[in-house]
Amino acid sequence: MKINTDLHTQHISQQFNAELNEVKNRLLAMGGLVEKQVSDAIEALIEADSELARSVREKDELINDMEMAIDEECTRILARRQPAASDLRLVIACSKAASDLERVGDEAAKVARHAIELCEQGESPRGYVETRHIGDRVRAMIKDSLTAFARFDTDLALTVAKADKSVDMEYKSAMRELVTFMMEDPRSISRVLNIMWVLRSLERVGDHARNIAEHLIYLVKGTDVRHLSYKEMKRELKD
Template sequence: MDMNTDLNQHISQQFNNELEELRNHLLAMGGAVEKQVSDAIESLIQADSDLALSVRAKDDDVNFMEVSIDEEAARILARRQPAASDLRLVIACTKASTDLERIGDEAAKIARFSMELAEHGEAPRGYIEARHIGNHVRRMVQDALNAFARFDADMALAVAQEDKAVDREYRSAMRELVTYMMEDPRAISRVLNIMWVLRSMERIGDHARNIAEYVIYLVKGTDVRHIGLKRMKKEVFDTGFPES
């Protein structure tokens, strides 16, 4: 047996294992963040301060996961000097972990406002919209992570397209709540808390879209940030294949 060939195969397998571990760690972080979002929404709707407190307590764990993924990616870059699709995977994982950490931050904010509303009295309006938009962005996060797990550019494109719908729902809900506050100034402070919740949910949708864009970059080899949905769709359905 050629010892050099055997050694190269061994090193190659080790490298593949390292890349797979990095991706698995990112998806585990994603699962933790997705639960944070789900629990934050539930704590708001159910006025559950204990659940909201647990969401905020998990923020440190998510922060630690982000740092660990960054360190893991840095080691791979230094030792393996990956190229082409391997390099795109490492870059996509580090960028996605940053967005996941920020989604966790927004979930913690929702939990904080949930605790304030539970303590000082629920807002008279906005809970139906919060449940609807919250569930919408939670599904976006879930679908973005599934797209990452499956290297599915089509699913990633669908997530990016959903962000527009969330933006429309957010603007509509905000207009209704502003109108209500003008009609009943006594409710301003409580309705403002709901408005901040909706703002955090809209940002979660933005971060889910970012993760979806990294999936398209990973699969197609094209940076689709800031190019608009029409051009993004063209890139996804382009039959050309990037360097692998």
């Protein structure tokens, strides 16, 4: 199910329209930066690019500032406009999505930190194939969740939820393989542990992408789908 993108632009007050559009646009701009941070962190790890990794970590503060600005704008709208119905849900959804994006930025910074440590160790460990694959998956999830938010597209949001389930399964499989590898080669423990922490961060990125998709579904349907399984979410959207 999709919603008309003009739903939030039918107010008498053009200023109110502008405020709602501004907070949404700020969220999408923040999302674009966060998506690039995740991409750069993965690239820094795979290519052993410590300079790129440091750049990712340095930009984390900018992401934090963007979240705070969005929160302030949402609070101001709530106080001055006292929005109702879908407008209220839009403001709440933007605030919650900004929080999830900030946490994605934190996870990207963690990946970058581990990339720097692996660069210093100087040897490519096992797990890079899994890292790239899972990294590509969660990066696509972030992009799709933001696109769903921009278009009020619940079908695409549901796709993100389905992808999260697959990422969780791939993450567990990769972790089992890495544990087995460490048992066979104890000398690799330090390096492989870094990769395991990277995979954990990427799995969390997927979780936050799903959260953003859930916020969008709440915005469109007015229904809280948190903690529902993919099948339950799909059934909820058909009702």
